[in-house]
Amino acid sequence: MTHHPRPPIDFPNGTSFRFVDGPAHDVLRLAQEAADGRDVRIGGGPSTVRQFLQADLVDFMHLVIVPITLGQGVSLWEGVSSTEDRFTVESVASPSGLIHQLWNKN
Numbered sequence: 019m020t021h022h023p024r025p026p027i028d029f030p031n032g033t034s035f036r037f038v039d040g041p042a043h044d045v046l047r048l049a050q051e052a053a054d055g056r057d058v059r060i061g062g063g064p065s066t067v068r069q070f071l072q073a074d075l076v077d078f079m080h081l082v083i084v085p086i087t088l089g090q091g092v093s094l095w096e097g098v099s100s101t102e103d104r105f106t107v108e109s110v111a112s113p114s115g116l117i118h119q120l121w122n123k124n
Contacts, residue, residue, distance in 0.1 A: 019045045019066050042073040064094035071098045079105075079121035 024037040036052065038045055049058040060070055070076050081094075095101070105121040112118065 019060075019062065019069075042069045042075055046070070046075050064092045068094055068096070068098055071101055074104070076121070077123045079119075081119040081121065083117040083119065085115045085117075 019039065019042070020037040021039055022037075023039075026037070027035040034052075036048075038048055040048075046058065060067065060076070067076075067079070071079075105123055108120045108122075110118045110120070
């Protein structure tokens with residue numbers, strides 16, 4: 019999902035990226051059609067992920083928390099209060115200091 023037109027990217031292993039603009043429901047429908055029954059993964063920044071969370075379109079989320087302070091940025095959680103109520107969350111700390119959160123929809 020993008021707001022900037024980009025050409026498609028195809029990889030030799032069969033992975034492909036198609037960049038489309040639109041509401042989360044429409045983008046997900048296009049991705050599901052293209053996936054032909056396989057899993058669909060959403061990647062992107064907090065604004066993209068937030069749109070799918072707000073539309074209740076996320077079944078599983080792997081969130082990695084990096085222990086640094088940037089001073090500014092876009093919050094993933096703005097406008098998605100009570101999201102955690104729809105998920106079971108497991109947190110796993112790694113030796114590098116990263117925290118992996120696995121969000122499974124209830």
